Ligand SMILES: Nc1ncnc2c1ncn2[C@@H]1O[C@H](COP(=O)(O)OP(=O)(O)OP(=O)(O)O)[C@@H](O)[C@H]1O
């Protein structure tokens with residue numbers, strides 16, 4: 001009975017349209033974010049940064065981006081890895097060409113460049129749908145990775161063909177490179193995630209979000225009542241690619257530090273992000289986060305238990321993890337096709353009535 | 359009804375429309391008009407071409423021949439979403455709601471032609487986007503009250519019973535505040551009580567909002583009660599056109615349609 005919405009009446013439409021309509025939810029999220037900003041930076045160490053926090057944050061942005069395109073606008077894409085590569089190479093070119101540039105600006109510009117590329121590769125969506133569109137985006141995945149391998153200008157003619165993130169700063173604090181302190185990279189990613197999650201929420205609860213969902217749910221009816229399919233689809237591709245580009249830039253410059261396109265941005269990344277949003281919940285912002293956390297943390301957890309706890313050999317565990325994750329994905333798809341976000345919603349509905357179920 | 363002197367009395371004129379798919383002729387040389395603020399019924403047996411006619415009016419089908427005059431202007435061939443913006447809204451024979459969205463969001467989507475803050479303001483939310491949202495929400499709430507669907511405001515429409523879905527779809531079309539409302543069998547599959555409600559809504563919309571309505575309906579009782587004028591189609595040809603009484607007493611119509619289906 002503590003978790004409730006009764007007695008929490010909305011007197012204005014403004015209040016009814018806020019992000020978390022239930023007061024308790026709102027407070028919980030505010031506390032959580034405050035904890036993440038004010039407490040975690042003092043506790044963080046190298047292990048937590050590299051294995052848990054930064055990857056979860058980076059993949060959350062990628063999942064948010066793909067969810068906008070697939071979950072909200074209904075346009076299936078398998079090009080996520082390729083678009084992350086665009087963001088990564090954009091940030092590499094920008095940081096090497098303009099060493100003085102603030103990393104926030106580098107990341108935003110990388111997102112912008114990826115948005116532009118996303119619009120180009122989104123053009124086929126105006127003519128083809130569903131499975132065929134997925135195949136077209138798959139082609140863009142392979143084309144982009146091929147491009148970054150083939151054209152030496154992208155990797156500044158380095159002998160190895162790899163790109164390595166130089167040390168770059170935000171307000172004098174190193175964010176990239178081996179000397180960047182864990183709290184700094186973490187706060188940098190966290191800030192970007194919080195801002196972009198808010199923006200995603202704002203976009204999806206307003207006119208543009210409704211036009212995306214209208215296209216997703218029934219594209220012909222949407223067009224007949226006044227939604228421009230061209231604008232809705234291309235804006236979804238642009239926004240989605242922007243997010244994925246930002247994720248790619250962070251993944252390369254902050255998380256990996258060095259990358260080679262085939263390895264870092266292959267088709268497996270496209271599927272990884274797709275699994276995240278399917279497991280988390282298509283068409284929900286919250287689902288993007290739990291999906292990203294689930295897919296990043298499960299392997300870490302299993303590894304800690306099996307290698308750390310039980311002392312099994314690492315290579316065996318690596319394969320076992322793949323099998324387990326695959327099994328879990330199938331389990332979730334069968335038991336709750338609407339993802340973890342839906343399970344959470346159902347739990348809340350139950351909790352709202354608890355302890356009097358009727 | 360305040361008629362402006364310069365614009366003619368007709369909101370819509372359909373002139374010599376012919377439409378075919380491949381070799382199949384669906385409409386041949388159809389002409390009729392719709393006066394401002396009238397309820398105009400389009401009737402005819404299954405496959406007569408009624409829905410196709412509405413699809414032409416809102417730009418989804420492009421006829422091989424003929425002209426459409428809307429609001430005093432000859433219309434050039436346009437994308438449907440642009441025609442929606444000129445003030446034509448519709449409902450569909452097979453419900454075409456956005457299943458994953460709530461009733462409220464479906465109605466808000468109906469107002470898409472009237473909203474225009476850009477994507478950057480929307481990303482920010484506070485400011486113009488929020489103001490616009492609230493202003494349109496108020497209008498949508500009036501429609502929700504009018505249709506008495508307050509209790510399902512937040513329900514995903516996929517979960518609603520059939521009759522309610524039809525009502526929400528009417529709401530979505532009303533939300534557009536269009537000059538011309540096209541209703542494709544709004545009462546099909548409803549029970550008597552639901553039909554009466556729907557008739558009431560249609561009459562009230564026509565009266566209170568001064569909306570011109572084109573209505574496709576199979577129930578002759580409803581057609582005769584609601585409409586000011588009726589056009590009868592039969593296998594792509596126009597059989598008759600006139601007041602309900604004229605149409606009811608027209609011998610060709612009796613032979614071809616009414617005599618078979620009704621009374
Ligand atoms: N897109 C299309 N492609 C091919 N044929 C079509 C198409 N749309 C309609 N037709 C054909 O045009 C004819 C008229 O169809 P329409 O849906 O306009 O009839 P209707 O009068 O609305 O009938 P009903 O009362 O059953 O709704 C039918 O024979 C139909 O098969």
Ligand SMILES: [Mg+2]
Nearest residue numbers: 408409410451
């Ligand atoms: Mg029809």
